[in-house]
Each structure stands twice: as C-alpha cells, then as structure tokens.
Amino acid sequence: MAPTTQRRDITRDRIVKAAADLLRDQGPAAVTTRRVAHEAGLQPPALYRLFQDKDELLNAAAEHVFAEHVASKQTTAPSDDPVEDLRAGWNTQISFGLANPYVYGLLLDPVRARDAPTQLKGVRILAERVHRIAAAGRLRVSEERAVNLIRSAGVGTIHTLLTQLPEQSDPHLSDAAFDAITRAILTDEPAVPAQDPAAVVAAFRTLLPELPTLSKAEAALLDEWLQR
Template identity: 80%
Template sequence: MASNAQRRDVTRERILKAAARLLSEEGPSAVTTRRVAHEAGLQPPALYRLFQDKDDLLDATAEHVFAGHLANKLTTAPSDDPVEDLRAGWNLQIGFGLANPYVFGLLLDPARARDTPGQAKGLLILAERVHRIAAAGRLRVSEERAINLIHSAGIGTVHTLLALPPERSDPHLADAAFEAIARAVLTDEPAAPAQDPAAVIASFRSLLPDLPNLTEAEAALLDEWLQR
C-alpha cells in the first residue's frame, strides 16, 4: 500500500505534467489552479495542499520541465573531445530555450529570479565541461570566466532569437555566437608554456584538487597565486 508521501508525490507529478502542457501550449496565463486541477482530474483544493498560489505552481512547473531537460542531458556520455562536448551542450541548451520559451522566460525573469536546484545543476554540468577543457590545456581564461561568458552568451542568444520576428530570424546566429565565445575562451591546440601562459595556468589550476601532499589551505593559497 502506498504511503501518504508516495501518494502526495504521485499527485504532485500529475499536477506538474498538466501544468507543463498548458504552459507549453498556451503560456503562463493558462496555468490557473482551476484549469490545472481540471486537466489533472483533481479538485482545486488538491493543488492548494501542494502549492501556495499560482506563482508557486508556475515556478515549480518551470523547474519540472527544466529538470527533465537536464536528465536527458546527463544521459549523454562524454566523448574524447571536450570542446565538441561543450558545443553539443550549447546546442542542446539553445534548442531547449527556443522550444520552451515560456519556461525559459519564467526561469530567467528578474522579477521571479531565484536559485533553483535545476539552475544549479545546469551550471554544474557546464562547469564540468569547462573543467575538462582546462585539463586538456585548451582554455585561455580561468574556468570561472569561461563559465560566466558561456552562460551569459547562451542566455543572450536565446533571448535574441526569441525576440526576432520570423522574417528576421537568423538560423546561423547560435553557431556564430558559439564560435565567438570559442575564440574568446579556447586555444586552437593544447598550449605549451611559450605559446600561451594563461592556458597553461588554467590547465594547472584544474589539477589542483588532485595534487598529493597539499593541505586544503596550501591548495587554496596556490590557487590564489595562479589567479593573480
């Protein structure tokens, strides 16, 4: 027999799936508690036992859809080329934003902005891909700067493409944006010290957690020196 917690989870999943359909097809205005309850085959009070109000339901729905996207993203095993993996991740993220404009808008709305588990996990996936590039000696800037540049460029690219009218849509804009970011943060080949000291430093910083015989404080101090 299912426990109360299990029944609660099943009900929550039904509600979020119904809300996600409405959000995708008709936008945030369609995601009312009465409409969602009807679509989920429930009475409105069932929603209020799980969500405070419509805004809470909208936030949870956007997070639910984005979590599903991340789960699919994590099923792709890394290849031998970390740069191509970064490109693939970029394309997936751009594709998600364009296919889910309402979710994208809710997640990044400054009036609603807050850290969510999905957004944190998404940044962690990006950080891991950038770290692999640094370890391969292909990063010309710090990992932190690369992550921020890639993240902000992705958001800006999706915003721009969604805002463009159909007659002015540019199917190559996302590829051009990635190439511009790649030129800013990547080296053409693994760097030798005489070629690009910044890339060597970025690569060395990526190895700090694995260096033996360093205390946590010593590793932090070394990292600070390298950043300077």
C-alpha cells in the same frame, strides 16, 4: 514511505505535470487553478493544499520541464573531444530555449534562477565540460570566467532569436555566437608556456585536487595565486 505521504507525492506529481504541459504549450496565463485541476483529474482544493499560490506552482512546473532537459544532458556520454562536447551542449541549450519560450522566460527570472536546484545542476554540467577543456590545455581564461561567458552568450542568443520576427531570424546566429565565444576563451592548440601562459595556468588549476602533498589550505592559497 507512509501511504499518506505517498498519495500526497503522487497527487503533487500529477498537478506539476499538468501545469508543466499547460505552461509549455500555452504560457503562464493558461496555468489557472481550474485548468490545472481539470487536466490533472482533481478538484481545485487539491491544489491549495499543496501550493501556496500560482507563483509556487509555476516555479514547480518550470523546474519540472527544465529537469527533464537537464536529465537528458546527463545521459550523454563524453566524447574524446571536450570542445565538441561543449558545442553539443550549447546546441542543446539553444534548442531548448527556442522550443520552450514560456518556460525559458520564467527561468530567466534572477530570483528563480538563483534558487532553482535544476538550474544549479545545469551550471555544474557546463562547468564539468569547461573543466575538461581546461585539463586539455585549451582554455585561455579561468574556468569561472569561461562558464559565465558561455552562459551570458547563450542567454543573449536565445533572447535575440525569440524576439526576432520569422522573416528576420538569422539561422546561423547560434553557430556564430558559439564561434565568437570559443575564440575568446579557447586556444587553437594545447598551450605551450611561452605562447599562452594563461592557458597553462588554467590547465594547472585542474590538477590541484590531485596534488596530495598539499594541505587544503595550501591548495586553496595556490589556487588563489593562480587565479591572479
């Protein structure tokens, strides 16, 4: 890496980390040019050379905080029980949202959510956990539907808990929400065709990449039929 590029990256990292700390502790209003430059040990013009405006800096700060969260999830080795792994991931996500309300508020912005690479990585981690459940014959809906339902329930749970007054907060709401969503998407036991054909279909879809006799077009067509 060229020295100039390296110095630029180091400076950017210092700015983003300083902005992330301010955002995490005090909210978006605290992320001003003067405050961030002071915390990073730089002069304010350094920020203008690297970020077009405050929104771009806020996006980078929120991405930095969430990236640390996602990285910690990736280091967790899967257990033998994919449903318990899903529960663990749910609890981690709820805890992150409650501990980082300012960051989570920014991450809920639809435009930011669609474009943020770390958000997409987080969804992929969730999709991998759902895929393991489908492969075990425990999923009664499609993997896509399950991922979207879990994400929707998680966002709603965090938003509700963050907006409740302390004396009104329900400490069991997160567990109740997870139990409700699992009743909607999971079977009690691995599927038997006569009892839960939808779960068998969901499990069979996970095997498509392992069927070498099918061309890509044939596998895609079969997957479309199975989704129907």
